[in-house]
Every structure is written in C-alpha cells, then in structure tokens.
Amino acid sequence: MGTELPASFEAAWGRGARPSKGPKPGLSLKRIVHAAVDVASAEGLSAVSMSRIASELGAAPMSLYRYLAAKDELLALMVDAAFETLPSAPVPNEAWRAGLSRWAREHLGVLRRYPWVVRIPITGPPVTPNRVLWFERGLACLGGTSLSENEKISVLLLVNGFVRNDALLTSDLRIAAGATGSAVEIPSYGRLLSGLVDPQRFPALSGAIAAGAFNGPDDPDAEFNFGLGRILDGVTALLAKAALRDE
Numbered sequence: 001m002g003t004e005l006p007a008s009f010e011a012a013w014g015r016g017a018r019p020s021k022g023p024k025p026g027l028s029l030k031r032i033v034h035a036a037v038d039v040a041s042a043e044g045l046s047a048v049s050m051s052r053i054a055s056e057l058g059a060a061p062m063s064l065y066r067y068l069a070a071k072d073e074l075l076a077l078m079v080d081a082a083f084e085t086l087p088s089a090p091v092p093n094e095a096w097r098a099g100l101s102r103w104a105r106e107h108l109g110v111l112r113r114y115p116w117v118v119r120i121p122i123t124g125p126p127v128t129p130n131r132v133l134w135f136e137r138g139l140a141c142l143g144g145t146s147l148s149e150n151e152k153i154s155v156l157l158l159v160n161g162f163v164r165n166d167a168l169l170t171s172d173l174r175i176a177a178g179a180t181g182s183a184v185e186i187p188s189y190g191r192l193l194s195g196l197v198d199p200q201r202f203p204a205l206s207g208a209i210a211a212g213a214f215n216g217p218d219d220p221d222a223e224f225n226f227g228l229g230r231i232l233d234g235v236t237a238l239l240a241k242a243a244l245r246d247e
Contacts, residue, residue, distance in 0.1 A: 005127060007069070008067060008074075008077060009077070012128055013129050027057060027063060027067075032067055033077045035053050036048050036074055036078050039052060039053065040114075044116060045120065048075075048078075050064050050065075075120050076120075077128060079120055079128070080129065082110055082113075083130040083131055084130055086133055086134065087106045087134055087137045087138070088106065089137065090137065096145050100138070100142065100159060101232065103137060104228055108163050111163065111164065111167035112167060135156070139152055146239060151242070155235055158231060162228065190212075191214075193205060193214065194209050197209070
C-alpha cells in the first residue's frame with residue numbers, strides 16, 4: 001500500500017472534499033457503509049453488492065461511485081464500521097496482561113457480533129480510523145513493558161491473529177451446522193472416534209479418548225481462554241528475556 005489513501009478512506013478520517021456534482025440528497029458515505037453492514041449482518045457478505053446497497057438506499061448504483069471508487073473500498077469501510085465501538089481505554093496502572101486480555105476479548109466480541117468480517121480478506125495493515133484506534137489501544141496495553149516497539153507490534157499481531165482464527169473457526173462451524181442441520185459436538189466426536197480408531201494404529205488418540213479428553217468443557221470459551229493464556233505466557237517469557245537484555 002502506498003502513502004496515498006483512497007478518497008473514501010480520507011473521507012472516513014474526516015478529510016478531503018465532499019462530492020460536489022449531483023449527489024442524491026441525503027446520501028452519504030456513512031449511510032452507504034451502514035446500509036452495507038446491515039445487509040451483510042442480515043444475509044451474509046455474498047449479498048453485498050453496489051447495486052444491492054444502492055437499492056436499499058433508493059439510489060442509482062452509479063451514485064455510490066461518487067463516494068467509493070470500488071467495492072473493495074466499501075468492504076474495508078464495512079470492517080471499520082464493525083469496529084465502531086472502540087475498545088476500553090487502558091486503566092491507569094493496569095498490568096499489561098490484564099489489558100491485553102481485555103483487548104483480545106473485546107476484539108473477539110466484535111468478530112462474533114459481525115461474523116462476516118472474517119470473510120473479508122486482509123489486504124494490508126489497518127489504515128481506517130476505527131481500526132487504527134483499536135491498534136493504538138492494543139499497543140498501549142504493552143506501553144509499560146520493556147519490549148521494543150517492534151516486539152510490541154509483533155505481540156499484538158500474534159494476539160490479533162489468534163482472535164481472528166478463533167472467530168473464523170466458530171463461524172465455519174456455525175455455517176456447517178446451518179447447512180447440515182446439526183454440528184459435530186466434541187463429545188459426539190469422541191464417541192465417533194472411539195468406533196473408528198484402532199489403539200495400535202492411533203495410540204495417542206486412543207489415550208485421549210480413554211482419558212475423557214473429548215467429553216467437552218462446560219465453558220464454550222474454554223479453548224479461547226486456554227490459547228490466549230498460553231500466548232500471554234509466551235509474552236511473559238519474552239519480557240523476562242527482555243529484562244535480562246536490558247541489564
């Protein structure tokens with residue numbers, strides 16, 4: 001990505017000139033984006049097209065191109081709108097682990113509320129206003145640590161990727177359940193495996209089945225909490241290494 005932003009992104013930042021030649025009264029970039037968010041939330045991302053959004057707004061499709069050069073810009077601004085509710089500001093004297101855990105869970109909440117977001121390919125680092133502010137507040141959670149600025153960004157990218165992957169997996173399972181009318185739950189998966197695997201050929205899996213590992217936790221967030229905890233344990237180890245480096 002170059003240093004010049006598309007005009008629609010500039011407008012999202014409150015910069016740039018308003019379209020001057022004949023826009024439909026009442027039409028605005030914000031209305032276009034929020035109409036697209038509503039369609040995606042109700043019917044899925046595949047229902048979003050420039051013509052469909054124009055129809056929702058009672059406008060001609062070409063009128064949208066006075067605000068957006070391409071559908072890709074609309075998709076990026078839809079993601080930004082999904083993150084319109086900003087993460088909590090860092091609490092004074094808050095430990096980095098508590099702050100980053102809160103940021104990760106609030107991020108996951110956005111992706112669960114707008115599951116279509118994970119269906120939009122990532123094309124680069126955040127450049128739209130809400131996503132940049134989420135980036136800022138995530139980094140701020142690490143502000144009091146001894147990590148280098150590069151390490152802070154790497155940690156945030158790691159946590160961000162974990163959150164996105166968890167949301168994508170949840171979305172995939174829900175889509176599969178909707179298509180088949182049922183989902184494979186962990187306990188039933190364990191029973192299925194027990195009838196398939198030969199202990200001599202699959203000793204590791206057989207041991208897990210025998211130990212009840214597939215009985216399933218009561219907490220639906222147990223796997224997310226476990227994974228996030230292990231990532232943050234790794235950051236703790238990195239901080240210890242940084243402390244030795246700075247001695």
